[in-house]
Amino acid sequence: MREFGYQRAHDVPGAVAVLAADPEARFLGGGTNLVDLMKSGIERPALLVDVRELPLDRITVTGDGGLHIGATVTNSDLAAHPEVRRRYPALAQAVLAGASGQLRNMATVGGNLLQRTRCGYFTDVSKPCNKRVPGSGCPALSGEHRNHAIFGASDSCVAVHPSDMGVALAAFDAVIAYETADGAGESAFDDFYRPVGDTPHVETALPRGALITGITLPPAPVAAHSRYRKVRERASYAFAIGSVAAALDVEDGVVTDVRLAFGAVASRPWRARAAERELLGRTADGAAFAAAADAELAAAAPLVHNAYKVPLMRNLVVALLTELEQEATR
Template sequence: MREFGYQRAQDVSDAVALLDADTDARFLAGGTNLVDLMKTGVERPGRLVDIRSLPLDRVESTPDGGLRVGATVTNGDLAAHPEVRRRYPVLAQAVLAGASGQLRTMATLGGNLLQRTRCAYFTDTTLPCNKRRPGSGCPAVRGEHHNHAVLGASDHCVAVHPSDLAVALAALDAVVHYETADGPGDLPLGRFYLPVDDTPHRETALPAGALVTGVTLPPAPVAARSRYRKVRERASYAFAIGSIAAALDVRDGVVRDVRLAYGAVASRPWRARAAERALTGAPADAASFAAAADAELAAARPLPHNGYKVTLMRNLTVAVLTELAEEAAR
């Protein structure tokens, strides 16, 4: 591991100023992703700015009935928070599906949003990777890609985003807040992650040196009946091969409101807008759920060894929405 400096930020302004003065520095919170990447040489910061002691570790209700979650709230505290479990159960379920209890006590909301892909070509510095070294190529396109993207990919990168939490936040229309040397800003999660296109090394729309300070969840009555379902190759803390965050409001057998987001199928959490449009006002039955999934997955462009994900996501959509509709009918 390359030698690096270490400094603990005193407050948000201090943290931002430290990064603004040193472009080779990185923020450190739980370190569950960054430190691993430093060990392999993928990340080589000259200095770590520790933000764990900053006052960004609270979950608070907003005046309009939503929630504000600080960037250093741990995944464990987020999943256990009574208001998260009551108002946004899909979020608590996604966090619990994401890692072991030990990791959840360290990993933070902000770090989870910014974690890097687990693509083997990205994490192996002896191999080409456009995300790590722009212009070097994407060997996954013709190589090992069984768990890679089927939606929104390009010839330059077919890696998937690994976060479970971010998939739930995408379905909930979360807004990410940040601080820079020029002042505060915010980004809806739908614009936070950039399309992969021909610049896969640019993963978010955050300005350079920005510190994520928290996320706001807007009020969403539909989220009271919601679910996160994750499919993985082994039951114990593996990354998803496909996942779904779903919320459903059914009245008199008709879908009144629905939120859907897919995970492990694209370079970013994939909001299933086409499926949502197809479902709104439709009967809450398996045929409608399947047709909505087909509408969303019509844009899929699978590679030779990951076409199974299209069938998987179709079946997952129908199964989870059927469960939610049956709950609504009881």
């Protein structure tokens, strides 16, 4: 591991100023991803700026009935918060589905958004990888890609984003707040992750040196009727091979509101807007749920060894929406 400096930030402007002055510095939250990447030689920062003591560790109800989540809130605290569990249960379930209890105790909300892919070619510095070394190639295209993307990929990269939390945030139209040396800014979740294209190493729309300060979830009554379902290759402590965050409101047997987002299928948490459009105003039954899933999956472009994700995601959508519909009509 490369030698590096360490500095503890005591306020947001001070933290941002350090990165503005040193492009080789990185913010350190829980370190559950960054430190691993440093050990493997993928990340080589000259300086770590510890932001854990910044006053960004609160979850508050906003004036309009949404939630604001500070960037240094731990994943464990997020999942346990009573307002998260009541207003956005799929978010609490998604967080609990990720990692282990020990890691959730350390990992932060802001860091979760910025975690990088676990593609084996990315994490092995002896292999080429366009995300790690632009222009070096993507061996996953013809190599091991069983767990890779079926949406939004390109000839430059087919890796998937590993976050569970992010899938629920995508479903509920989260807004990400950040601070830079030039002032505060924010990004809608839909715009936060950059399309892969031919620049997979440029992963987010954050300005250079920006510090994520929090996430706002707008009020969404439908979110109270939500669930998260994750499929993985072993029972615990494994990344998803497919996941769905779903929320459903039904009145008189008709879908009046619906939210759907997919995980482990793209380079970013994937909002299933085609499925939502197909389902809104339809009779809430298995046929409609399957048609909605098919509408979204029509755009899938699987590779040779990950085509199983198409029926997997279809079945997940139908099963989860059926559970929500049955719950709504009890």
